[in-house]
Amino acid sequence: QFLLIAVEGFLFTSKCGTVRPRIGLKDYTILVVMFFVASVCNNYAFDFNIPMPLHMIFRAGSLIANMVMGILILKKRYDFSKYLSVGMITAGIVMCTIVSGSRVESTQVRKGDGDDDPVTVFFWWTLGIALLTLALFVSARMGLYQEVLYKRYGKHPKEALFYTHLLPLPFFALLAGNIWEHLQLANASPLQPIPVVGFSLPITWIYLIGNVLTQYVCISSVYVLTTECSSLTVTLVVTLRKFVSLLFSIVYFSNPFTLHHWIGTLLVFLGTIIFTEVAGKVWVALTGPTKDSKVAKKAN
Numbered sequence: 001q002f003l004l005i006a007v008e009g010f011l012f013t014s015k016c017g018t019v020r021p022r023i024g025l026k027d028y029t030i031l032v033v034m035f036f037v038a039s040v041c042n043n044y045a046f047d048f049n050i051p052m053p054l055h056m057i058f059r060a061g062s063l064i065a066n067m068v069m070g071i072l073i074l075k076k077r078y079d080f081s082k083y084l085s086v087g088m089i090t091a092g093i094v095m096c097t098i099v100s101g102s103r104v105e106s107t108q109v110r111k112g113d114g115d116d117d118p119v120t121v122f123f124w125w126t127l128g129i130a131l132l133t134l135a136l137f138v139s140a141r142m143g144l145y146q147e148v149l150y151k152r153y154g155k156h157p158k159e160a161l162f163y164t165h166l167l168p169l170p171f172f173a174l175l176a177g178n179i180w181e182h183l184q185l186a187n188a189s190p191l192q193p194i195p196v197v198g199f200s201l202p203i204t205w206i207y208l209i210g211n212v213l214t215q216y217v218c219i220s221s222v223y224v225l226t227t228e229c230s231s232l233t234v235t236l237v238v239t240l241r242k243f244v245s246l247l248f249s250i251v252y253f254s255n256p257f258t259l260h261h262w263i264g265t266l267l268v269f270l271g272t273i274i275f276t277e278v279a280g281k282v283w284v285a286l287t288g289p290t291k292d293s294k295v296a297k298k299a300n
Contacts, residue, residue, distance in 0.1 A: 001212045002165045002172070005219075009162025021163060023153045028163040031149070034142040036168040040175070041135035048128025049121055052249045056242050057096045057261075057268060058132045064089055065140035073144060085275035092267030099260040150226075157223035240272075 010016060021028065045055060064086050070076040146160070172179065189204035218241070225234050 001215050001219075002169055004212055004216060005161060005165040006169060008216075009158070009166060013158045013162045021159055022156050023149055023159065023163075025163075025167075027149055027153075028160075028167060031142060031145060031160075032164050032167040034138050034145065035164050036171050038135045038138040038142065039168075041131040041138070045128045045131045045135070048131065049125040050128040050132065052253060054096060055132065056245055056249065057265060058093060058129075059136065059242060061089055061093045061136055061268075062139060062143075062238075064093075065136045066143055069137065069140040069144055073141070081274055081277070085271040085273075088267045088271030088274065092264040092269075092271065094264075095267070096261055096264035099258060099264070155227040157227050161220060161223045 013019070014021075042055075042059070046052075067076075067078065067082065067086050071078075149160075186204035186208065187202055189202040191200040192203040192206055193200045194206075222234065222238060225237065229237075
């Protein structure tokens with residue numbers, strides 16, 4: 001994904017390096033360090049017995065992290081509805097985390113009889129939760145920093161997309177061993193015939209190509225959306241996408257999902273709706289502006 005976006009951006013955004021960036025490379029470097037750390041932590045969490053549904057639900061807590069970081073760094077203050085929604089989201093994530101923790105299973109390939117020891121499995125699961133927590137707050141800090149950069153230099157979504165994927169590429173050298181190991185696993189996966197073209201590919205490579213292409217469409221759209229909509233609208237869209245992905249994951253991968261998981265997910269979803277004030281906006285759109293809002297509009 002990083003390589004694809006970097007190559008595409010080099011050709012079409014920077015025009016093979018002939019277009020100078022509008023935002024300084026120093027600022028981009030700080031941004032991409034946070035972006036790289038968050039991405040690596042989120043991806044590595046799967047190696048620590050974190051199931052996909054819990055991973056998605058946990059990442060839905062980005063609203064909480066953004067609020068906390070906004071209060072601590074930018075000294076922001078919020079309405080009661082915002083604190084209520086954050087409380088609901090927190091409760092939902094905690095509930096799902098506790099329930100998932102009570103039935104933690106190893107996601108690793110067994111190498112010995114001691115690999116499935118409950119204490120060992122739970123220990124690695126705890127580290128996975130720590131990685132997700134770190135990624136959550138690093139992502140929140142990155143969002144605040146990105147907001148500051150946009151206010152200072154203007155909004156340049158394609159440029160930001162390009163440099164936030166180009167500059168982290170050297171960091172992947174630190175993960176060369178892990179990448180090579182997974183390449184070998186991908187090559188060893190069963191072959192899948194490709195219709196029309198007449199040859200076969202390892203099925204893991206097909207999944208990887210599909211993931212890279214869909215992620216490219218997704219992240220490109222998010223970067224453009226940040227310039228067209230408010231941050232609350234972007235957050236809502238991203239959270240709804242995660243919610244749909246969660247439901248798809250449950251059905252497709254047959255992941256266990258108890259009543260407690262559903263309650264936790266519902267709390268996260270409703271909390272997000274309250275946070276973004278969608279209900280009020282929909283009501284105004286359906287019924288029209290109130291008398292007070294009309295007076296305020298005339299005054300402006």
